[in-house]
Amino acid sequence: MVLLGECCLSFITPRFLRPNSESNSLSDCVVEINGHRRRKRVHCLRSCELLDFHKEIIPYEKAWCLQKDIVREKKSEIEKEGDCNDTLIVLQHPSVYTLGTASSINNLNFDINNPPFHIHRTERGGEVTYHGPGQLVMYPIINLRRHKMDLHWYLRTLEEVVIRVLSSTFSIQASRMEGxxxxxxxxxxxxxxxxxxxxxxxxxxxxxxxxxxxxxxxWIVPCGIHGRQVGSIKGLLREAQSSCNNAHGKADLGGLDDDSLINITYRSLIEEFSKVFQLEYYHKTISLPMLCESEGKEVIYTK
Structure with a gap:
C-alpha cells in the first residue's frame, strides 16, 4: 500500500468542458431546482486526482510501483463501493528503455549485456520505447466502466488528447497512422x-x-516500426520557425526555453484530457521520498 501523506485539495476548472457523445458519462446527480434538491440524470463531471510531477524526474520503477498500488486501491474501492475516482499522473522519467508484452530484443540496436540505460520489461502492450527528460508522460488510472468499456475507444481517445494539444496550442497538424x-x-x-x-x-x-x-x-526500433522517424514538439516548432510555415503566428514558441515549453505543454495536456474524458481535477500531493519502493519489479538489464 502506498503512503499518500497529507492531501492538498484545490480544484482546477478547465476553461471549456463539452459532453462527449461517445462517453458513457450520464449519471444520477443531485441538483438544486427552485430551492429543492432533486436527483436528475445529467452529464456529471467525474472527479480526478491529479498527481503533478511534470517538473520532476521520477525513476521509472517508482512510478510503475505507484501505478500498481493505486490500481489495487481502486479495485478495492470498486469492490466495496461500486466505483472509484479517476487518477492522472504526469511526470518525466530519467533515461530508460521499456519493453511491452509484444517486445522483441531484435529491436534493440545495442549489446544487450551492455545497455546504454536501464531496461524494464513491463506488462503494458506494445513494443520497445524510450523515456527520458523532456518527455511528458501521462499515466491515467481510470475506471472505464464509467467512461466506455472499449479499449479501441480508449486508445483513440488518448490519441485525440495529443492531437488537440498540438493543434490548439502549437498549430501543429498531427494525425493517426492506420494500423x-x-x-x-x-x-x-x-x-x-x-x-x-x-x-x-x-x-x-x-x-x-x-x-x-x-x-x-x-539505439532501438521505436515501437517496432521500421523506416519511421521520431519527432518532438521543440523540433517541429524550430522547423516551422525556420521555414515560416506557421500561419497562426505561433512560430515564436520555437524560441521558448525548455522549461517554458514543458509547462505550456503540460497545461494544454491536462486541459484537453479533462475535456475529452469529462473530468474535474483536484490536486493530490505525495512527497517524493514517500513513493513506494520498487521491490518485485523486473529490471532485466541495468547499466
Whole structure:
C-alpha cells in the first residue's frame, strides 16, 4: 500500500468542458431546482486526482510501483463501493528503455549485456520505447466502466488528447497512422501509447516528446516500426520557425526555453484530457521520498 501523506485539495476548472457523445458519462446527480434538491440524470463531471510531477524526474520503477498500488486501491474501492475516482499522473522519467508484452530484443540496436540505460520489461502492450527528460508522460488510472468499456475507444481517445494539444496550442497538424497506435506529424512519431487494463482499470499510458533528446531512439526500433522517424514538439516548432510555415503566428514558441515549453505543454495536456474524458481535477500531493519502493519489479538489464 502506498503512503499518500497529507492531501492538498484545490480544484482546477478547465476553461471549456463539452459532453462527449461517445462517453458513457450520464449519471444520477443531485441538483438544486427552485430551492429543492432533486436527483436528475445529467452529464456529471467525474472527479480526478491529479498527481503533478511534470517538473520532476521520477525513476521509472517508482512510478510503475505507484501505478500498481493505486490500481489495487481502486479495485478495492470498486469492490466495496461500486466505483472509484479517476487518477492522472504526469511526470518525466530519467533515461530508460521499456519493453511491452509484444517486445522483441531484435529491436534493440545495442549489446544487450551492455545497455546504454536501464531496461524494464513491463506488462503494458506494445513494443520497445524510450523515456527520458523532456518527455511528458501521462499515466491515467481510470475506471472505464464509467467512461466506455472499449479499449479501441480508449486508445483513440488518448490519441485525440495529443492531437488537440498540438493543434490548439502549437498549430501543429498531427494525425493517426492506420494500423499503428500513437500520434504522428508526417512521418515523425511524436507520442507513443502503451496501456494495460485490469478489470477495466487502466494504467500505463502515453508519452509525448516535448524537448526530448531524440538520440537514444537511435539505439532501438521505436515501437517496432521500421523506416519511421521520431519527432518532438521543440523540433517541429524550430522547423516551422525556420521555414515560416506557421500561419497562426505561433512560430515564436520555437524560441521558448525548455522549461517554458514543458509547462505550456503540460497545461494544454491536462486541459484537453479533462475535456475529452469529462473530468474535474483536484490536486493530490505525495512527497517524493514517500513513493513506494520498487521491490518485485523486473529490471532485466541495468547499466
Amino acid at each position: 499503428f497506435t500513437g500520434v504522428w506529424v508526417g512521418d515523425e512519431k511524436v507520442a507513443a501509447i502503451g496501456i494495460r487494463v485490469a478489470q477495466w482499470i487502466t494504467y500505463h499510458g502515453l508519452a509525448l516528446n516535448v524537448t526530448t533528446d531524440l538520440s537514444p531512439f537511435k
